[in-house]
Amino acid sequence: MYEAPHIVLPKINGIHNVDVYIANGGYSAYRKALAMSPDQVTDEVKKSGLRGRGGACFPTGLKWSFMPKGNEKPKYLAINGDESEPGSFKDRQIFEENPHQLIEGILIAGYAMGIKTAFIYIRGEYHKWVDCMQTALDEAYAKGFVGERMKQTFGGDYSMEILVHKGAGAYICGEETSLMSSLEGDRAYPRYKPPFPANKGLWGMPTTINNVETLATVPPILAMGASAYASIGAAGHSGTILYGVSGHVNKPGVYELVTGTLLSEIIYDVCGGVPGGKAVKAVIPGGSSMPPLRGDELDGVRMDEEYLKKIGTHIGTAGIMVMDEDTDIVAVTLRIARFYHHESCGQCTPCREGCGWMEKVLHRFAHSNATFSDIDLLYNVASNIEGNTICALGDAAAWPVKGFIEKFRGEFEARCRPDRSLISLNVVHGRRNTAETLVTTLT
Amino acid sequence: MSTTFSTDELQSIEALKAKYPDPKAAIMPVMWMAQKKWGWLSEDVMQEVARAMELPYVHVLGVASFYTMYFKKPMGRHHVQVCTNISCMLRGGEALYAHAKDRLGIGHNQKTDDSRFSLEEVECMGACGGAPMIAINETFHENASKEQMDALLDACT
Ligand SMILES: Cc1cc2nc3c(=O)[nH]c(=O)nc-3n(C[C@H](O)[C@H](O)[C@H](O)COP(=O)(O)O)c2cc1C
Ligand code: SF4
Ligand code: FES
Numbered sequence: 001m002y003e004a005p006h007i008v009l010p011k012i013n014g015i016h017n018v019d020v021y022i023a024n025g026g027y028s029a030y031r032k033a034l035a036m037s038p039d040q041v042t043d044e045v046k047k048s049g050l051r052g053r054g055g056a057c058f059p060t061g062l063k064w065s066f067m068p069k070g071n072e073k074p075k076y077l078a079i080n081g082d083e084s085e086p087g088s089f090k091d092r093q094i095f096e097e098n099p100h101q102l103i104e105g106i107l108i109a110g111y112a113m114g115i116k117t118a119f120i121y122i123r124g125e126y127h128k129w130v131d132c133m134q135t136a137l138d139e140a141y142a143k144g145f146v147g148e149r150m151k152q153t154f155g156g157d158y159s160m161e162i163l164v165h166k167g168a169g170a171y172i173c174g175e176e177t178s179l180m181s182s183l184e185g186d187r188a189y190p191r192y193k194p195p196f197p198a199n200k201g202l203w204g205m206p207t208t209i210n211n212v213e214t215l216a217t218v219p220p221i222l223a224m225g226a227s228a229y230a231s232i233g234a235a236g237h238s239g240t241i242l243y244g245v246s247g248h249v250n251k252p253g254v255y256e257l258v259t260g261t262l263l264s265e266i267i268y269d270v271c272g273g274v275p276g277g278k279a280v281k282a283v284i285p286g287g288s289s290m291p292p293l294r295g296d297e298l299d300g301v302r303m304d305e306e307y308l309k310k311i312g313t314h315i316g317t318a319g320i321m322v323m324d325e326d327t328d329i330v331a332v333t334l335r336i337a338r339f340y341h342h343e344s345c346g347q348c349t350p351c352r353e354g355c356g357w358m359e360k361v362l363h364r365f366a367h368s369n370a371t372f373s374d375i376d377l378l379y380n381v382a383s384n385i386e387g388n389t390i391c392a393l394g395d396a397a398a399w400p401v402k403g404f405i406e407k408f409r410g411e412f413e414a415r416c417r418p419d420r421s422l423i424s425l426n427v428v429h430g431r432r433n434t435a436e437t438l439v440t441t442l443t
Numbered sequence: 444m445s446t447t448f449s450t451d452e453l454q455s456i457e458a459l460k461a462k463y464p465d466p467k468a469a470i471m472p473v474m475w476m477a478q479k480k481w482g483w484l485s486e487d488v489m490q491e492v493a494r495a496m497e498l499p500y501v502h503v504l505g506v507a508s509f510y511t512m513y514f515k516k517p518m519g520r521h522h523v524q525v526c527t528n529i530s531c532m533l534r535g536g537e538a539l540y541a542h543a544k545d546r547l548g549i550g551h552n553q554k555t556d557d558s559r560f561s562l563e564e565v566e567c568m569g570a571c572g573g574a575p576m577i578a579i580n581e582t583f584h585e586n587a588s589k590e591q592m593d594a595l596l597d598a599c600t
Binding site for chain 2: 163
């Protein structure tokens with residue numbers, strides 16, 4: 001059933017249906033897991049090199065091993081299907097096309113960690129995909145694959161209950177501790193870590209949070225074996241990824257490819273290049289929170305975390321946003337800042353105020369009414385948010401703003417009023433290579 | 444219109460509460476139920492949710508006001524949502540939104556006098572591969588154009 005690179009979304013018609021899924025070997029990976037001890041399953045996932053697909057790229061097996069053993073306390077699994085990071089639209093493909101593989105992954109994860117209750121949290125806007133997932137879950141319950149009857153179906157005495165929970169429109173709910181607050185029925189405020197969810201999560205109990213795609217990748221790992229999976233894709237970040245490509249390409253969409261695929265290959269071969277044969281000005285490689293790349297930096301860029309980290313950005317959710325040569329970078333940066341300002345939950349001063357300031361300052365650039373020192377001001381505000389907040393939304397807001405200034409400083413300079421002070425206090429960073437633009441604005 | 448849940452509804456609310464380790468967690472599904480029934484969450488509706496959930500009214504208000512999809516004022520029968528986030532913006536989302544404003548004569552989170560339409564400029568809806576996208580009530584329309592939007596709006600009664 002699993003042939004790289006079509007592992008998470010196999011090219012099999014009607015696989016969303018439980019009978020088709022079973023006919024193609026579905027739920028046999030779970031049987032395989034049951035024949036092992038829970039720790040062996042976790043080890044297998046560790047060995048596979050699987051890393052989380054929700055944005056932080058955390059090693060999945062390692063995360064599972066943080067969960068306390070024993071059954072004195074209830075433990076919970078939360079499946080993160082909030083998918084609100086601009087540029088990300090891959091999890092809905094799993095809800096629609098291969099929901100049973102997600103359910104099977106949840107069962108395997110639950111067995112490995114001794115968890116008996118799981119919640120699939122899906123963003124509120126995904127009405128249709130909530131229904132897809134619920135239909136699949138009802139089918140699985142009816143077949144006795146989930147719930148008390150699992151014990152008869154599969155033998156052994158492990159069983160799990162799974163519930164679909166629908167959000168109601170708030171980007172922050174994708175952040176794991178915010179998701180927990182939301183699920184518990186409170187305002188979805190993120191919580192300070194530590195304590196980490198593995199110690200004190202949902203309702204104060206040990207909890208693991210995994211992304212939808214992460215768990216949907218687990219059954220193939222069990223089915224093909226950890227070493228076979230580890231040999232797919234890039235070293236240090238193995239497997240396949242659902243790349244969501246959007247923006248200025250001829251064929252946008254979700255493509256499952258191995259990790260380490262060349263970015264240029266994705267843009268030009270897989271997605272048919274840029275409309276009108278235009279040049280690429282910028283690419284955001286992993287959803288709106290990640291620092292951008294310049295069009296002239298794309299040669300040889302490989303889409304895996306280890307490579308991207310080396311060049312100052314991250315794989316994130318693998319939501320690739322492509323911008324052609326006519327794109328107004330200032331407008332894009334402003335739109336991103338506006339988004340984070342809107343979505344900040346307001347708990348921490350640096351994030352609540354800083355995101356607002358960034359938006360305000362960027363408005364000055366958008367109206368070509370900024371001063372040169374505004375560039376440093378903007379960079380400074382972003383730097384003061386970064387690392388000083390409860391959750392990573394602060395970083396997510398700061399990174400793209402800093403990244404766009406570093407990579408496209410000339411575009412910002414061009415929006416400064418020439419009659420204003422040209423003495424730019426360029427104290428914050430040294431990565432400016434655009435003195436040329438400075439001179440042209442001068443004259 | 445009275446703002447009380449029927450006996451059947453109260454029963455399903457109890458069933459929902461029993462599904463979670465703590466009944467408070469049922470507040471989101473219950474608010475979805477209430478919004479489906481009454482269209483939006485007025486103070487009376489939130490009082491009724493509070494009663495059914497056995498929670499203080501302020502808690503219900505607090506949760507309702509955290510999320511954009513719970514309506515705190517009446518909306519139109521056809522709630523038109525236009526995404527202007529990056530991927531949609533790159534492919535004409537802002538022009539689509541401007542067109543919707545022009546055509547409906549209303550702005551963000553407003554409704555027409557006849558309550559036929561309401562409009563919302565939304566953040567990324569998770570459909571960026573089909574940018575620009577709009578949604579009318581619960582249905583997504585991807586790769587949208589002005590013409591397609593016009594046709595969709597014409598078909599709304
Ligand atoms: C602001 C913010 C938004 C996030 N949104 C999502 C999301 O929509 N979906 C998701 O899976 N993870 C999201 N994350 C990451 C989660 O906090 C968490 O790391 C992830 O769900 C863990 O799953 P994984 O280990 O399988 O990747 C977000 C993080 C932050 C800081
Ligand atoms: S960083 Fe922003 S979103 Fe996160 S808790 Fe603080 S204010 Fe809220
Ligand atoms: S940016 Fe419009 S749907 Fe994602």
